[in-house]
Amino acid sequence: MARATRPQALIPLGDCAVYIEFSRTLDLEVNALVQRLARAVHARALPWLRDVVPALGGLALHFDPDHEALGGKPLESAVALVEECLKQGLPKEGGAARTIEVPVCYEPQYAADLDEVAKLTRVPAAEIGALHSAREHRVLMIGFAPGHAYMGGLDPKLAVPRRSSPRPVVAAGSVAIANEQTVIYPYAISGGWSIIGCTPLKVFDAERAEPSLFAPGDRVRFRPISRAEFERLAAA
């Protein structure tokens, strides 16, 4: 299949935003392109643009539709902006992408679904953490809740579907997997993914200069830690 390196569809998201779709299915290379495009668009700091939101298969631009710079044609301006950024060439992958190290305790008391995942995947429970942390993951999109990053790069051996009934409350910091992706819950909320560990890091803190631990496009390395180290880091 030819990969989409150009917008495939322009979908108005109401009258104050537009979704520029590159792919209707998840393709990690298309997502990487979307991340670089988002950085290029964001760097222009245009006064009519309110938010630049890279998503799994495309880019959402939120704008002030009545800003004078748009001359009453926000969609045309948004498309022209994207075309121009693509034409001028996107920033290199390596440059801006950071690698975030995330300590995770994969021990059973922090991993409510470890046994179930072991049963479904036939990977022994004690090896799940090692398998999960062996690969580099990438932030594909942040959504659902502040700082809640959807990360790609899960070892296919660990692929499990979403749980049939979501838990009403999942503890903050829980590391959970589904659909070949990993998420970390920023605070105690309901969630339907399988919990295989927990990080003592705060993934979202409104009091920090950079409230979100992750940015779209970041590379992520999980580092297995012991229960003792978890408690030490959580107390720090």
Added chain:
Amino acid sequence: MTIAVLRPGLLMSVQDRGRHGLQHVGLCPGGAMDVVSLTVANALVGNPEDAAAIEITVLGPDLHFERDTLVALAGADFEASIPCNRPVLVPAGTQVSITRALRGARAYLAVAGGIDVPPVLGSRSTFMPGRFGGLHGRVLKRGDRLPLVQDAERLSRERFAALKRKRGNAVPWSLPPPTVPDREPIVLHAIEGEHFAHFDATTQRAFFDTVWKIGAESNRMGFRLLGATLERASEEEVLSGPTTLGSVQVPANGTPIALMADHQTTGGYPRIAEIASADVPRLAQLGPNGTLHFARCGLDMAAELRRDLRSRLEPALRAIAWEYGK
């Protein structure tokens, strides 16, 4: 100088125009549900439009004022011990009782100088799901003391003195915001959503023909719309994607949800429609059991609706400025 909460209302929180530019890290702008009424409330006390006010929902509070304070309660018509939609100088030591909404669902109590809670990420709005902003990141409760700016009393007296027409502690005119409905069902204009074609013609018609009722489990994140079950015709998987204020998404149970101020920034449910931005503040004026129906609209019409709203709001703001001698 503070305002004391003697009895909290149903869902009372500090709100301003919200925090922008953080949707890429999953944080929605939030802020006032009816930003038009907030704008009018701030103008009525001579505040800049980005000042923080108290958002009051359906049932109002009892508040105690320590010092002379210029206030305005704008938005839904509330049964209250002060008249609505106009500047009122509340004398020191007075209790203001705001009982219940007679028409509309939300009103904003603005005070001269604004509610002076510390800004978080550029806004004083309370974001309840993340427990930050506003007063301690939560709904207001009995015993809370809302901080006002240091010279609120002087500002209040000076601004009230500047008003051209006065009667006692208030003015003989009022300025109701244009978002409060005269009758129900209200009509909301809706643009076809990304997944409109995932629903068959009968379901698409049902979306526009049904009189929808706001369900009881509605909150600042979203309004549940009761009246019909919208079944998807397409089995095509929907990739999680961006959402926005006014997106109407349809979860598997077929009960649509209209996304409101504290909405998720992405979602995996099909979006059948997007409510025209100019109509979202009017939706915020519906309480539980409020009724609405959808009229189909395109982007040109949505732009027309924004112009209409501006052409009603701007003369009102000019009239208020004139009353203040500006």
